[in-house]
Amino acid sequence: MADYEPWNETRAADIIAAHAGQDGATIPILHAMQEAFGCVPTAAVPLIADALNFTRAEVHGIVSFYHDFRSHPPGRHVLKLCRAEACQALGAEALAAHVRNRLNVDWHGTTKGGGLTLEPVFCLGLCAIGPSALLDDKPLARLDPARIEAALEAAA
Amino acid sequence: MTRVFVPRDAAALALGADQVAAALAGHAAVTRTGSRGLFWLEPMIEVETPAGRIAYGPVAAHDVPGLLAAGLLDGAPHALRQGRPEELPFLASQTRFTFARCGIVDPLSLADYEAHGGLNGLRRALEIGPARTIEEVTKSGLRGRGGAGFPTGIKWKTTADAAGEQKYIVCNADEGDSGTYADRMLMEGDPFVLIEGMAITAIAVGASKGFVYTRSEYPHAIAALNAALAIARREGLLGADVLGSGHAFDIEQRAGAGAYVCGEETSLLESLEGKRGQVRAKPPLPAHRGLFGKPTVVNNLITLASVPFVLAEGAAAYHEIGYGRSRGTMPIQLAGNVKYAGLFEAGFGLTLGEIVQDIGGGTRSGRPVRAVQVGGPLGAYFPPALFDTPFDYEAFAAKDGLIGHGGVVVFDDTVDLAAQARFAMEFCSVESCGKCTPCRIGSVRGMEVIDRIMAGDRVDMHLDLLTDLCHTMKFGSLCALGGFIPYPVMSALTHFPEDFRAPQKVAAE
Numbered sequence: 001m002a003d004y005e006p007w008n009e010t011r012a013a014d015i016i017a018a019h020a021g022q023d024g025a026t027i028p029i030l031h032a033m034q035e036a037f038g039c040v041p042t043a044a045v046p047l048i049a050d051a052l053n054f055t056r057a058e059v060h061g062i063v064s065f066y067h068d069f070r071s072h073p074p075g076r077h078v079l080k081l082c083r084a085e086a087c088q089a090l091g092a093e094a095l096a097a098h099v100r101n102r103l104n105v106d107w108h109g110t111t112k113g114g115g116l117t118l119e120p121v122f123c124l125g126l127c128a129i130g131p132s133a134l135l136d137d138k139p140l141a142r143l144d145p146a147r148i149e150a151a152l153e154a155a156a
Numbered sequence: 157m158t159r160v161f162v163p164r165d166a167a168a169l170a171l172g173a174d175q176v177a178a179a180l181a182g183h184a185a186v187t188r189t190g191s192r193g194l195f196w197l198e199p200m201i202e203v204e205t206p207a208g209r210i211a212y213g214p215v216a217a218h219d220v221p222g223l224l225a226a227g228l229l230d231g232a233p234h235a236l237r238q239g240r241p242e243e244l245p246f247l248a249s250q251t252r253f254t255f256a257r258c259g260i261v262d263p264l265s266l267a268d269y270e271a272h273g274g275l276n277g278l279r280r281a282l283e284i285g286p287a288r289t290i291e292e293v294t295k296s297g298l299r300g301r302g303g304a305g306f307p308t309g310i311k312w313k314t315t316a317d318a319a320g321e322q323k324y325i326v327c328n329a330d331e332g333d334s335g336t337y338a339d340r341m342l343m344e345g346d347p348f349v350l351i352e353g354m355a356i357t358a359i360a361v362g363a364s365k366g367f368v369y370t371r372s373e374y375p376h377a378i379a380a381l382n383a384a385l386a387i388a389r390r391e392g393l394l395g396a397d398v399l400g401s402g403h404a405f406d407i408e409q410r411a412g413a414g415a416y417v418c419g420e421e422t423s424l425l426e427s428l429e430g431k432r433g434q435v436r437a438k439p440p441l442p443a444h445r446g447l448f449g450k451p452t453v454v455n456n457l458i459t460l461a462s463v464p465f466v467l468a469e470g471a472a473a474y475h476e477i478g479y480g481r482s483r484g485t486m487p488i489q490l491a492g493n494v495k496y497a498g499l500f501e502a503g504f505g506l507t508l509g510e511i512v513q514d515i516g517g518g519t520r521s522g523r524p525v526r527a528v529q530v531g532g533p534l535g536a537y538f539p540p541a542l543f544d545t546p547f548d549y550e551a552f553a554a555k556d557g558l559i560g561h562g563g564v565v566v567f568d569d570t571v572d573l574a575a576q577a578r579f580a581m582e583f584c585s586v587e588s589c590g591k592c593t594p595c596r597i598g599s600v601r602g603m604e605v606i607d608r609i610m611a612g613d614r615v616d617m618h619l620d621l622l623t624d625l626c627h628t629m630k631f632g633s634l635c636a637l638g639g640f641i642p643y644p645v646m647s648a649l650t651h652f653p654e655d656f657r658a659p660q661k662v663a664a665e
């Protein structure tokens with residue numbers, strides 16, 4: 001669970017300056033933006049473009065290419081539920097249907113009240129103990145409806 | 157106080173290892189380690205006794221008071237006592253070269269690493285020099301463990317011979333294949349073996365900078381490697397003068413951003429350069445023009461981590477294990493619906509049936525095994541009829557499959573292979589980088605055609621169309637994503653045709 005900062009151009013400029021000396025700084029800058037603001041705000045795009053000698057369109061193309069980067073901050077918690085084959089072999093699809101139904105959100109959606117954002121993920125490397133998920137940075141394993149609800153309640 | 161080892165591997169954490177460590181605090185000196193890779197026993201804790209380590213597992217925090225009362229710290233009997241870990245059949249029958257220390261050492265103690273044979277490979281490489289180091293790796297028969305199986309020594313030689321002041325080593329730790337977790341385990345359990353392997357590579361080819369590109373889905377592995385890199389710099393294993401040799405080499409870790417295709421080497425290089433992770437056409441090879449246009453060795457993490465053993469023990473020791481042209485060991489990762497799920501490092505050549513039935517113990521659900529997907533989302537689904545296939549690059553290719561990064565995902569008889577084939581196309585459509593048409597458009601059309609087949613709509617015609625589309629994707633795609641997605645689709649169709657006919661049967665009844 002993270003407390004995100006409101007948009008602040010000076011803060012964004014500091015983030016860019018801290019990484020601009022790195023070779024291929026784009027992805028590190030985008031990660032740092034998202035860590036600070038919960039997303040890559042649209043207002044950050046021209047700043048990044050100027051600093052890295054890209055056009056705004058190119059930066060937009062980079063941001064939108066990667067699944068990780070959001071345009072709006074997520075809910076207070078993020079649940080990344082694995083949808084890949086090893087978890088499918090242990091019922092991940094039925095589990096995902098249950099979670100979506102229970103929370104009344106689809107993939108990438110945020111619950112009413114902003115408590116939780118549900119994201120699909122294709123493998124967490126917990127393939128021996130599936131179905132698995134990452135709740136914020138906490139790994140969860142051998143999930144079934146009861147276990148996932150207990151984890152969500154404990155976090156709420 | 158008696159020493160007790162508790163894993164900090166992400167899988168052990170998911171099963172409550174932190175709570176177990178907290179419950180032991182004050183009663184024992186707790187050392188956090190990686191995992192031995194026996195996940196049905198995790199969290200598996202080990203007590204240091206005069207008779208060696210004694211393992212207990214799976215331990216929950218609420219088991220700890222009872223274990224302590226029963227004499228855990230003396231290795232006393234208990235229902236959870238597993239005995240000496242190295243005598244457990246799952247471990248005793250392995251050949252652990254690359255994973256020799258994983259689950260045993262403190263991952264963030266360079267002293268522990270050295271005490272268990274670490275740095276011998278790098279010291280020998282410094283002693284014999286770059287040319288003989290490359291020769292040694294070539295002679296060992298080591299091939300790329302990312303899946304392509306390209307001879308590592310030849311790749312290194314190409315980069316070493318390429319002209320250029322600045323060269324790079326790039327470690328591909330974008331372990332995106334479902335069913336694989338070897339990179340993650342090693343980064344969390346023995347990160348110094350990767351650092352040592354990259355240092356050997358760098359000195360052999362004349363590179364001064366290395367990057368590790370780690371997927372963002374692995375926050376614990378990223379943290380563990382960053383901590384190890386800081387220690388390596390402080391202790392002089394990395395920096396201006398590697399182990400006092402005069403060679404300069406440093407490593408920077410970069411996190412990916414959720415794109416599966418960035419596991420493809422040229423897409424990974426684009427991403428490292430700060431661009432969209434779109435595939436490059438080859439040639440030029442990365443060995444000639446790679447990262448920022450400079451000669452670059454791109455190797456999988458397991459390839460690089462296998463190098464210290466090759467140098468320390470000699471090419472012959474590595475080469476004598478294996479099968480056919482697949483030399484040395486492979487960390488096979490048992491995953492999905494399998495009873496004894498875990499990491500099994502062994503020489504190539506075990507049959508798929510031995511891996512799934514004898515080592516894996518069949519399914520976790522207790523139902524019959526119906527299909528096994530080997531090699532991740534781009535790998536084929538094999539039926540039990542193909543269980544005599546030896547685990548070997550060429551043997552799997554001959555049966556229209558691949559071993560990939562060594563993931564083995566087991567499914568029981570409730571699996572619907574038409575749904576799995578549809579998922580393969582869906583996954584490809586989500587993860588396609590968009591550069592080439594067969595992959596970008598073909599995957600969407602493939603999903604639609606399979607939907608029609610599953611709905612019973614003109615099945616024969618649509619099966620022909622799907623087969624034709626797979627042919628186009630296989631031969632027309634720029635990289636292995638679009639090029640290999642036909643493996644899971646066509647294997648499902650070839651070995652499990654009845655699953656594609658189900659709606660029609662229902663309609664006829």
